[in-house]
Structures are given as C-alpha cells and as structure tokens.
Amino acid sequence: MTLIQQIKHILEDKQLTQRELAQQAGINAGALSAYLKGNYAGDNESIEKALRGWLDTQDKKVKVFVEAPQFIEIPTARKVFGVLDMARILPTMVTVFGASGVGKTKAAQAYKAQNKNVWMITASPSRATLSTILYELALELGINDAPRRKDRLSRQITKKLTGTRGLVIIDESDHLPYDALEEIRIIQEETEVGFALIGNDKVYTRIQGGVNPQHDYARLWSRVGNHCGVKASTKGDIKAIAEAWGLDVDDKDLMTVLYEIGSKAGGLRALTQYLRLAGMTAKGQGTVITLDLILTAQAQMTGGTR
Structure with missing residues (x-):
C-alpha cells in the first residue's frame, strides 16, 4: 500500500479529519490536500517525510502506549453527579470542593458528555476576572461574536441561558474574585439554570464567610443549595x-x-x-x-x- 493509500484509508475510516491529520503531522492542510490528489507542486519529499513520521508515531501508540480508561464511574463520581443533578433540577448553585486529584473534574466532564444543555468552562489566573470569565462562558455557549464589554456579555449570556433549564459548571473556580462570583449569582437567578463551582477548599471557605450577615459574600452564601466536600479518595x-x-x-x-x-x-x-x-x-x-x-x-x- 502506497503512502497516499495509507493516508486515504485512515481518512476514509473517519478516524480524524484531513485538517486534524495535517495539524498533527505539522504540514499545511492545503498542501496535504493537493498531495493526496497527486498534484502538489511543492516539496513532495518534505510532505512524505512528515507523513511517515506521523504514521510511525501512531504505530508506537498502538504498540507501546497504554491509554487509561476514558472514564471510570467511581463512588466519588456518583456523589458529584448527584450534586450536579440537584443544581440543575432545583435549579440552584452548588459547590464541589476539596483535594486535588480525586476525580472532581473528570466527573464533571463525564456529566457534561452524558447530558444536554450542560456547559463547562475553566477559570485560571489569566481567565479569572469578571470580563474574562464571562467571555469564556459566552464562547462555551456558542456566542462566537461575543463582545468584550462586561454589561453586553452578561446580557447575551443571560439571554442564551434563559429557558434552557441547563447547568453551567465552572472548574478551578477558586480563582474567581468576588465581583465575578456576584455576577454569576445574578445570572443564575435571572436565568433559573444551575451553576456548579468546582475547585479546592478556597471555593467553600471564601463563600463560607457569608454566614455573617455583614460579610460581602452573604448574599452568595444564602443562595448556595449544597456544598459537596471531597476530602480524599475512598x-x-x-x-x-x-x-x-x-x-x-x-x-x-x-x-x-x-x-x-x-x-x-x-x-x-x-x-x-x-x-x-x-x-x-x-x-x-x-x-x-x-x-x-x-x-x-x-x-x-x-x-x-x-
């Protein structure tokens, strides 16, 4: 089987798209397309070298590397599922907090994969301000022409979520500052969708200060329907x-x-x-x-x- 036939066979099996293959092989998608049609006017030797290198890598993956099971429904995952169900059905806000590496994120990702109208974003040091986290949420919701102004972002997100009876999951939410959490609280109330804040213990301890009526987080604390702590693996x-x-x-x-x-x-x-x-x-x-x-x-x- 020639190199072109090998590549075409992989593409016909729909293992990945032609664009994805080109990206993984480190070559231009247009050049790959022309090469497969037999009319590439550029450096064919360079294209073939890149494709053979990519095929060798795929062969090593099959022969050597072992992938972990995609998702294992461990007891902790079922616990997280129950809390996410609660957030979505009531609807309300919930927190899922605790130690790292115990399966919180994997469970949330699996929940999203198994349910419609579930959106998941991840906060980080560079995506933690009010405007950036709203922008991330807008993109996740499919608002591809999302504006940069916070007020317009909030309105479009609210409009998009209203009536969906869905769930928004924010992972690593311990990075979020007070104003971002407050905006999320308001969006949750206006749209009547569930919101789940996932992260380390800071997610809970920061909001917990709201038990004091004078505390800035008091309004947020009073609206959280459940706090799910995952301290360690069982x-x-x-x-x-x-x-x-x-x-x-x-x-x-x-x-x-x-x-x-x-x-x-x-x-x-x-x-x-x-x-x-x-x-x-x-x-x-x-x-x-x-x-x-x-x-x-x-x-x-x-x-x-x-």
Whole structure:
C-alpha cells in the first residue's frame, strides 16, 4: 500500500479529519490536500517525510502506549453527579470542593458528555476576572461574536441561558474574585439554570464567610443549595479503578499498595499515571500489570529507586 493509500484509508475510516491529520503531522492542510490528489507542486519529499513520521508515531501508540480508561464511574463520581443533578433540577448553585486529584473534574466532564444543555468552562489566573470569565462562558455557549464589554456579555449570556433549564459548571473556580462570583449569582437567578463551582477548599471557605450577615459574600452564601466536600479518595474509588484496569482486586498485597497510593493528595491522578507506565511495560513484555511493575513505575516517576 502506497503512502497516499495509507493516508486515504485512515481518512476514509473517519478516524480524524484531513485538517486534524495535517495539524498533527505539522504540514499545511492545503498542501496535504493537493498531495493526496497527486498534484502538489511543492516539496513532495518534505510532505512524505512528515507523513511517515506521523504514521510511525501512531504505530508506537498502538504498540507501546497504554491509554487509561476514558472514564471510570467511581463512588466519588456518583456523589458529584448527584450534586450536579440537584443544581440543575432545583435549579440552584452548588459547590464541589476539596483535594486535588480525586476525580472532581473528570466527573464533571463525564456529566457534561452524558447530558444536554450542560456547559463547562475553566477559570485560571489569566481567565479569572469578571470580563474574562464571562467571555469564556459566552464562547462555551456558542456566542462566537461575543463582545468584550462586561454589561453586553452578561446580557447575551443571560439571554442564551434563559429557558434552557441547563447547568453551567465552572472548574478551578477558586480563582474567581468576588465581583465575578456576584455576577454569576445574578445570572443564575435571572436565568433559573444551575451553576456548579468546582475547585479546592478556597471555593467553600471564601463563600463560607457569608454566614455573617455583614460579610460581602452573604448574599452568595444564602443562595448556595449544597456544598459537596471531597476530602480524599475512598477505597471504593481505588477498587473501581483497579477493576477497570483489569487488576486482581482479591490480591491483598496489591490492593494495600494501591490504597496507599490513592489515599494521598492527588492520589487518583498519580495512581493512573503509575498504571499507564506499568501497562506500557507489561504490553512490551506481553504480560499483565503486576504489583512489581506498579512499584517500579512509581519509583521511576517519583525519582526513587527500586
């Protein structure tokens, strides 16, 4: 099969679009199109070198790399689902807060994928002001010609959300200042859609100051329908991950190590990384993932020795 035939076969299988393939291979989309038609007047050798390099990378992914299961419905995820359902159905505002690496964001992403009229944005140090977070929300809602003025942004967002009975999820919302949170509160009340603020403990502790009637956050605190704290991963979470990876959950030594890894701060994230590396080694050896491979992967990724 010629190189052109290989590329056309991949495109015909709709594994990705021609534009996506060109972007991943680092070549111009128009040049790729002309090359596949056999009438590219430029440097064909350069195009072919880039495409062969891309094919080699895809082959390595299949032979060597192991992808984690896309989403595992761990008990913590079901807990987050319940709170998001509450925010959407009532509708109200909720917070989902706690330690990092325990599955809050993954659960929110899965909830969005499984439900209509759910929008999710992420705050950050560069996207935390009132105007920038409103702009992010406008883009997520499909307002592609979103204005930059805060008042016009707020009006367009309100108009777009009204009547949807949907849910807006804001991840890393601990970055948001008071004025942004207040604007979100007002939009939530005017549109009667749910809002979920996800982040670390600051999301809760900052708003908690509102129990004092004189506190700036008092109006916001009184309108939050539920606070869902996720302090650490549970044994049920870790067991569900082990089962999804096909591990022997009856192996007490194995599960003791997994519980130890998963119970630490950022534990589920770290555990997944160790399992991916152990899985790559197992795949190369033609074996299954073992406790020894997991411990070796942990040592490699933490700079330790084994």
